[in-house]
Amino acid sequence: MTPTRRKFLTALPIAGAGVLGVSFWRILHNMNDGSFDPRAVNNPHVGRPIPTFSLPGIIGQGDGFSDHDLRAQTRPVLINFFASWCIPCVQEMPGLRAISRKIPIWGIAYEDKPENADAFIKRDGSPYERLAADRHGKTAIDWGVTGVPESFLIIPGGRIIWHGSAALDPQTFENEVLPRLAKVGL
Amino acid sequence: MFGPEQGHFALALACILAFTQFILPLWGAHKRNARWVEIAPFLAISQLIALSLSFFDLILCAVRDDFSVQNVAANSAISKPLLYKITGVWGNHEGSVLLWTLILGVCGAAVSIFGRNLPDILKGRVLAILGGVSAGFQLFCLLTSNPFDRVFPAPPDGQGMNPLLQDPGLAFHPPILYTGYVGFAVPFAFAVAALIEGRVDAAWGRWVRPWAVAAWCFLTCGIALGSWWSYYVLGWGGYWFWDPVENASLIPWLTGTALVHSAIVVEKREGLKIWTVLLAIATFSFSLSGTFLVRSGILNSVHAFANDPARGVFILALLAIVIGGSLTLFAWRAPSLTSGGIFSPVSREGALVLNNILLCSICAVVVTGTMYPPFMQLLAGRTISVGKPFFDAATIPLTLPLLLAMGIGTALPWKRAHLARTFSHLWGAVLITFVGVLLCFWQFAGALPIACGALAIWVIIASLIDTGRKIGIGQTSLNNVFSRARILPRSSWGATLAHIGAGITILGLCGMSGAQQAIVEIHVGDTRTLHGDQWTLTHVRDYVGPNYHAMQADITIRDHSGHLITTLHPEKRNFMSQNQVTTEVAIHTNLVTDLYGVIGDRHGTGDNATYVLRLHYNPLAPWMWLGALIMAIGGAFSLSDRRLRVGAPQKAINRHTATI
Amino acid sequence: MKQFTTLLLLFSLFIGGGIALAIDTPEEMLPNPVQEKRAEHLGAQLRCLVCQNESIEESSAPLARDLRKAVREQVAAGKTDQQIMDWMTERYGEFIRLAPTFSFATALLWLMPAIAIISGGLLAWFAMRRRPIAHAPLTEEERIRLKELSGQE
Numbered sequence: 001m002t003p004t005r006r007k008f009l010t011a012l013p014i015a016g017a018g019v020l021g022v023s024f025w026r027i028l029h030n031m032n033d034g035s036f037d038p039r040a041v042n043n044p045h046v047g048r049p050i051p052t053f054s055l056p057g058i059i060g061q062g063d064g065f066s067d068h069d070l071r072a073q074t075r076p077v078l079i080n081f082f083a084s085w086c087i088p089c090v091q092e093m094p095g096l097r098a099i100s101r102k103i104p105i106w107g108i109a110y111e112d113k114p115e116n117a118d119a120f121i122k123r124d125g126s127p128y129e130r131l132a133a134d135r136h137g138k139t140a141i142d143w144g145v146t147g148v149p150e151s152f153l154i155i156p157g158g159r160i161i162w163h164g165s166a167a168l169d170p171q172t173f174e175n176e177v178l179p180r181l182a183k184v185g186l
Numbered sequence: 187m188f189g190p191e192q193g194h195f196a197l198a199l200a201c202i203l204a205f206t207q208f209i210l211p212l213w214g215a216h217k218r219n220a221r222w223v224e225i226a227p228f229l230a231i232s233q234l235i236a237l238s239l240s241f242f243d244l245i246l247c248a249v250r251d252d253f254s255v256q257n258v259a260a261n262s263a264i265s266k267p268l269l270y271k272i273t274g275v276w277g278n279h280e281g282s283v284l285l286w287t288l289i290l291g292v293c294g295a296a297v298s299i300f301g302r303n304l305p306d307i308l309k310g311r312v313l314a315i316l317g318g319v320s321a322g323f324q325l326f327c328l329l330t331s332n333p334f335d336r337v338f339p340a341p342p343d344g345q346g347m348n349p350l351l352q353d354p355g356l357a358f359h360p361p362i363l364y365t366g367y368v369g370f371a372v373p374f375a376f377a378v379a380a381l382i383e384g385r386v387d388a389a390w391g392r393w394v395r396p397w398a399v400a401a402w403c404f405l406t407c408g409i410a411l412g413s414w415w416s417y418y419v420l421g422w423g424g425y426w427f428w429d430p431v432e433n434a435s436l437i438p439w440l441t442g443t444a445l446v447h448s449a450i451v452v453e454k455r456e457g458l459k460i461w462t463v464l465l466a467i468a469t470f471s472f473s474l475s476g477t478f479l480v481r482s483g484i485l486n487s488v489h490a491f492a493n494d495p496a497r498g499v500f501i502l503a504l505l506a507i508v509i510g511g512s513l514t515l516f517a518w519r520a521p522s523l524t525s526g527g528i529f530s531p532v533s534r535e536g537a538l539v540l541n542n543i544l545l546c547s548i549c550a551v552v553v554t555g556t557m558y559p560p561f562m563q564l565l566a567g568r569t570i571s572v573g574k575p576f577f578d579a580a581t582i583p584l585t586l587p588l589l590l591a592m593g594i595g596t597a598l599p600w601k602r603a604h605l606a607r608t609f610s611h612l613w614g615a616v617l618i619t620f621v622g623v624l625l626c627f628w629q630f631a632g633a634l635p636i637a638c639g640a641l642a643i644w645v646i647i648a649s650l651i652d653t654g655r656k657i658g659i660g661q662t663s664l665n666n667v668f669s670r671a672r673i674l675p676r677s678s679w680g681a682t683l684a685h686i687g688a689g690i691t692i693l694g695l696c697g698m699s700g701a702q703q704a705i706v707e708i709h710v711g712d713t714r715t716l717h718g719d720q721w722t723l724t725h726v727r728d729y730v731g732p733n734y735h736a737m738q739a740d741i742t743i744r745d746h747s748g749h750l751i752t753t754l755h756p757e758k759r760n761f762m763s764q765n766q767v768t769t770e771v772a773i774h775t776n777l778v779t780d781l782y783g784v785i786g787d788r789h790g791t792g793d794n795a796t797y798v799l800r801l802h803y804n805p806l807a808p809w810m811w812l813g814a815l816i817m818a819i820g821g822a823f824s825l826s827d828r829r830l831r832v833g834a835p836q837k838a839i840n841r842h843t844a845t846i
Numbered sequence: 847m848k849q850f851t852t853l854l855l856l857f858s859l860f861i862g863g864g865i866a867l868a869i870d871t872p873e874e875m876l877p878n879p880v881q882e883k884r885a886e887h888l889g890a891q892l893r894c895l896v897c898q899n900e901s902i903e904e905s906s907a908p909l910a911r912d913l914r915k916a917v918r919e920q921v922a923a924g925k926t927d928q929q930i931m932d933w934m935t936e937r938y939g940e941f942i943r944l945a946p947t948f949s950f951a952t953a954l955l956w957l958m959p960a961i962a963i964i965s966g967g968l969l970a971w972f973a974m975r976r977r978p979i980a981h982a983p984l985t986e987e988e989r990i991r992l993k994e995l996s997g998q999e
Contacts, residue, residue, distance in 0.1 A: 027484050038485065137908070
């Protein structure tokens, strides 16, 4: 083992540790500004056409919708998965009502008893233009939903261009959804 | 009168002492000023006294229900049993950091007391490094996670502790595990001191090895205890999840095991010096980074720790100083360390090198698997998962050759060996292993468990035969055997025990691959069969505990001929205050198999009620922890070896042991 | 619900399942033991997206229950393992696989055992090839230090 080779080999650990250290510092930095979330799950559906589905309505709230209805739209639509048993969904409602003045929102009640979902929506006024019930969560799985509330932005022709896995509020809408729409020229 | 401020003050005092302990001896060693070097032990002991006062004070706050202390208010409650008020002190982030620094203080004091025969300069430097690490962590504790913070106004009662954590197993798991982690600070300090001095020799190997072995014993016990806890508390028979937190404890264990072995070569043959120094640095570095990266929230773990990126920055800076500093020193000074004796690849040294390569390879796989997801997310923006299926597939094939080498290694002589000659002693072990393979075929499912099980049997038998040969069983008279057994160094007995323990643990892991379970929904009085035993739900009662409501079942188990084996009493408890449900598993063990019962939901009412039960038959499960215990006992036994005892007078030990 | 991940996570620690055991009722299991084994084996390789470090077989989150059901339905319908895994990754992405597929990006991960063994072996081999080490001559400073040290020891 030549001295040069020795020097090179003994310097390897510090080089490796340095690379790791810098990366961790980057990760922490990104965690602080919110661009890195170790718990984040990438939804693979962004950029893809919407999955096929056909869901019944909720009694007293119209008669559901399917992927055909969604594809036939000539304006962008927000799809919002919610449930009456989920606390963040309750907190999300006022914000959704404000957003619904700017963009139509279609709601899908996830694993919820229709009467509960109905009461929940009637309580403070519905932000939803149309409603459907996903009783057993099968459609939610097709959309890659991991929990409620989750929202998707659909452009005419039925393509998903944005996915949000947290409660939606007007600020997020301004910062994330509108720029996405501007990008595709809507 | 002790209040939290006194504890806070004691911690600050300890921090100042630790800084002094860091600077003075190093400066003194550099300037050849003996007085400054000799002051180090005194500083280390006074630092420990200050830390103990601080820790004792925090316990006092918890026992007194002083809810004006934020930490007590958040983790304790008036109704909590006294034992858990005490152990709950280290069941949270702030308290555990304080415990961490306390153990580090204990290590420093231990080096001061037991290191009487160390050269003053070396001892001073070792204590200085320990003091430096201590100072950093005490600063971390004071600035970012102060356990003595007050809250105003003080709440009337605390928020209590997760009932799941109110368990004796978990109460003692952290102190033991931390002692293992922190214990590796001593070999680390020795390594850094040796680099500063620019010298590593056989004596250094002899001084450092007992500390490494002691830390290794604690870490082994700590990991086993954690795994056992998840087995009997969480109630699904799982014992290892390859979770980042678990991996964080396994990684230093692997490098620590490698260190314990490579230090032997330094001591006996003056070889592997640079490598051993690197391992000593790496083991402690992994201990540090594992524990603290988990707390910064970078790694996604099921073990809930309060995550705080702000703390993460401090931790990272601390790690950069400790790890970066020591590795820079390594890169600068290590090339000048001379290497020692020549040996052929087939020899005791060769086997130890192979052991190190394999252990470090397993370690590399675990590190890569644990770090891959966050790095993938950082560099490519893709989220991937690396879990149990990957780790099983990647690590088990590496453990097979490790087990194979374990059986032969201790039988090989130093410097140069003849495999054929070695095997001529071990043919019996080979034969028994073949029988073992047949047994495994009959018991275990799957190719890997069979291979692992067979090799585990091989390790146990080969270790036994090798020891038997060393004490002359079958070669000389019984009297001679006894006197030889007495003369055989304890480190050799320790190694045999530890290897047998490892074999037993592996057998336990393989046995669990053949576990059987049934999930049944039955009425009271119904019987179900599992692995030939009759499990009958004979009775279910409801009762009210001190802070919970419980449903308790009686499950009678009879063997195929109708003999009563045992009655299990699993429970389901509902803690109203925290609104939590816990399952109390019932386990019957005969040290070979566990019969494991869990009660789930009740459906319906009255005589029509049905109960969901989970019944497990876990063959060899207790061996997993039994083996770990034997490993630790083996380590402890070798610590009692005269030749290793630091501070023991160096007697001439040339009687019969020279070549063993 | 997302905000309660930690809660759920803790909660999942109570009723989960290790080797296929979060199944809360026997109804969930397939009547055919061979098919059930296959379903458990598949489930152990799929990550629960709520309690993220458990497989869907271990987790007691509602979503895991739904995914278990989906797996069992497809097993019963005669789908191959590959088809079921693809069905899952199509919906949830690569993240749901507890053992990532081999690709350019994961090559380092899967090749790590081989890389580690080979580099360890090479290192040992180079170290064992004994060449007399040419020592750099001592500097003046080192010479003085050496004297002092040998005086000390």
